[in-house]
Amino acid sequence: MTTKAIAALRHLDLDERQVKTYLALLKLGPASIRDIAAESGINRGSTYETLKQLATKGVVSYFPKGKRRVFQAEDPDRLLNLAESKQQALKQAVDQLRSEIIPSLKQTQSPLSPGNVRFYEGDDGIELVLRDLLESTAKDPERGYSVISTKSLREHLYRPFPNFTRERIKRGIKVRVLAMGEGGDEAELAERKWLPAGTASDASYIAIYPPKVAMISLAAQNYPVVVIIDSAAIAYTQQLLFDTLWGLI
Template sequence: MLEHALEQLGLTARETKLYQSLLKLGPASIRDIAEHAGINRGTTYESLKLLQAKGVVSYFPKGKRRFFTAENPEVLLSLAEEKRQKLDKTIDSLKSTIIPELIQQQPHFYHTDVRYYEGDDGIEWVLRDILNVVSKQDHKEYCVFSSKPIRPYLYRPFPNYTKQRVKLGINVKVIALGDGGEDAELSERKWIKTDGKTEASYIAIYPPKCAFISLASDNFPSAVVMESEDIAKAQKLIFDTLWKLL
């Protein structure tokens, strides 16, 4: 856990080991530090210079030799705060300037981005993507075609999906294929009656994306997510037209 935490601050595993050795030794020469850490002197010296540049180690001359000492561990918190401030500034720059500029560099033509997902982890990713995309839109609503056989497997990896959807203020319109389906908050539902068995299927329309979820053999869920403004608009038009007729 320590190595992982310090790695986030930019310290390598070797540098962490040297820093710990210095904490135990107190002011020490390169030779003593290298022996204690089990690292050769040349590598120790180069690593100590890097630690000094990062502000966690300092040195003082004693005769013709240099003695190194570890800074108080609280300096690590200062490093973390500094790193967080820089990261916050980077995030602000990404949102306000960098991402908009990069988007403008893209060719001005429509393309379809198709991605495949499998298993419970894949289905959870798709459900979270729906929430993420729709929550950023002015009109927080998406549309769904859903059949009864898919429902037991759909929310299995994300059982509190509906609560999260409601918390985000997202509305959903559902056209259920066959019987079943439960009323929920911020949800409207209509039905298409079917004769006999319906296949397991779920189509979510959340422009600019559409997600298609089905079950393979042994009820193994899989999904295809298509990102295309044109396709999503066409699917939304079909849904809205059918919705008015039901």
């Protein structure tokens, strides 16, 4: 079995020992604990506990043979049933989060929570901002969002999310860009104006998507540092400044 296939089984809440035990039993056919342990390379005590866990999940069964138990792997189709059950449970959890839990938690959240300002680092931080942009602005794609970016940061921006522009266009989200320095690709649903920039200008990217403002800069060795401010007042002020500058160019 390939590494990718084993990884897929791990997504079914089967740990490494359970996967090894199931594969060993599938290869052996009906077998004793001793034979399963030998095939999987797991000690007998752990093998027995693992077989009980797999039986609970419905992918292993057993039957008596004399004074011993003989175990057998259920048809691999059971794994699909396991995946579908997990998928259904996850969908129910997502629906409950959306309809009940998240609204309830938002009501108890303090408006002055320090969570209104969040810091992230690295490519993961950039990807989080880009995905947050899509999710937030998709509610009003016609309104879109506004961006101020420098030439020196643009080459790093979409590295962790290369399909961002394609996804933005697919969702019908508009963007206006004030680009500092030459360059920048033209794209659908995007308006771009340029500002002159000196050669020593620092790398930065500011996205305004009320009630949020996201700022990305590069530290030493082009390491991304990200700040997201969730404040309607700050976003309004930044949007006003952007609109004023946009109208003057």
